[in-house]
Amino acid sequence: MLHDPPKPTSPEKRIDTARLQTGALMIIAFAVVLFLLVQARFILISLATAIILFSLTSDVINFIARQRIGPLRIPNAIASIAAMVLIATALLILTSVLLAQVNTVLVTTLAYTERAPSAIASMFGWLSEDNQAAIFNAVRSIDATSYLRSAAGQASGITQATVLIILFVGFLFAERIWFDTKLESLIGDKAQALRVRKIIQSIIHRVNYYLLVKTVISGITGAMVYALALAFQLELATALGVITFVLNFIPNIGSILATGLIALVTHVQFGAPNTTLAIFVIATGIQFLNGNVIDPMLMGRALRLSSFGIILSLAFWGAVWGVPGMFLSVPIMVMLLVVCSHVPHLRPFAILLSREGLPDTEQMLNETAKRDVFQKPPKPSGGI
Incomplete structure (x- = not known):
């Protein structure tokens, strides 16, 4: 004899309702956070960059503070001021170089506007004449002037962001000496506060090592592309070297964009398929050697991220913050990998984010906390 299924009791109804409410609240919270990330993107991008630069200075300060002038050791305060001056100087120089190269690219692009459609259409000579004509009309219909004007406007915002980043870093320096005290008071447990500090040090070390290696590799790649462009007498040799250096900080697609850009500039300037192909092959070889051989060799275990996870992070932060989000992805x-590795409930996410499915262990956390990016024990002091 068939029986109707038992009706859920009142406690079961309450559990289902609570789960539904929790899910709805999580969706609403995610939507609110996403809205704030988009609306406050300029400030948040500047703040995130300032925090990364500030974390980088913690290793720089430890390195400077270990140096001696005769029998005297450099005081931590002087090391902090020196690191701040170095950061401000480097940012201002980098900004001026970028703006100068952007201005060069914009002026040269205007000169190339007339011959660019025919040069680009000729790259598809293996297609039919109708398809080439369609590509030519499509490229010619692009309003390059408006895009260049927009690019110039965005470039002018780099100076404002640089000043804001320097201010943020300065105020973070002012709070640095009180960080340990605030952390211990916030958590209320010395042992747990020490563990959180080790996690923060691990994040700082991993990010700093990544930035150090990436800067060296990107600098070498940019210099090689500059030499290549100079050898073929390209008008934008310096700009291509600088742009290659910058784009290589964008994972995976940055090197592809840089290689495509130098090939496009070559074809527009000379219109010779053989020359374009030669530069494209050489530039691809440079990017492959530095990005797929030397880079992984130097990174070692410092960047054990899933390739698919990197693509997802790149797509998400690129959609939310645009090009700056790609650099910060x-x-x-x-940071998410290190945090999730040491929070039990979030460890499954760390397994998904890691390359081999082996996130950090507590032993690795203790080993990382004992050194800075220069592989020496940091000088004990207040703050991180």
Whole structure:
């Protein structure tokens, strides 16, 4: 004899309702956070960059403070001021170089506007004449002037962001000496506060090592591309070297964009398929050697991120923060990997984010906390 299924009791109804409410609240919270990330993107991007630069200075300060002038050791305060001056100087120089190269690219692009459609259409000579004509009309219909004007406007915002980042870093320096005290008071447990501090030190070390290696590799790649462009007498040799250096900080697609850009500039300037192909092959070889051989060799275990996770992070932060989000996607993912590795409930996410499915252990956390990016024990002092 068939029986109707038992009706859920009142406690079961309450559990289902609570789960439904929790899910709805999580969706609403995610939507609110996403809205704030988009609306406050300029400030948040500047703040995130300032925090990364500030964390980088913690290793720089430890390195400077270990140096001696005769029998005297450099005081921590002087080391902090020196690191701040170095950061401000480097940011201002980098900004001026970028703005100068952007201005060069914009002026040269205007000169190339007339011959660019025919040069680009000729790259598809293996297609039919109708398809080439369609590509030519499509490229010619692009309003390059408006895009260049927009690019110039965005470039002018780099100076404002640089000043804001320097201010943020300065105020973070002012709070640095009180960080340990605030952390211990916030958590209320010395042992747990020490563990949180080790996690923060691990994040700092991993991000700093990634930035150090990436800067060296990107600098070498940019210099090689500059030499290549100079050898073929390209008008934008310096700009291509600088742009290659910058784009290589964007994982995976940055090197592809840089290689495509130098090939496009070559074809527009010379219109010779053989020359374009030669530069494309050489530039691809440079990017492959530095990005797929030397880079992984130097990174070692410092960047054990899932390739698919990097693509997802790149797509998400690129959609939320645009190009700056692409530059920050890997440091943010490194932070998430370290945090999730040492929070039991979030460890499954760390397994998904890690390359081999082996996130950090407590032993690795203790080993990382004992050294800075220069592989020496940091000088004990207040703050991180």
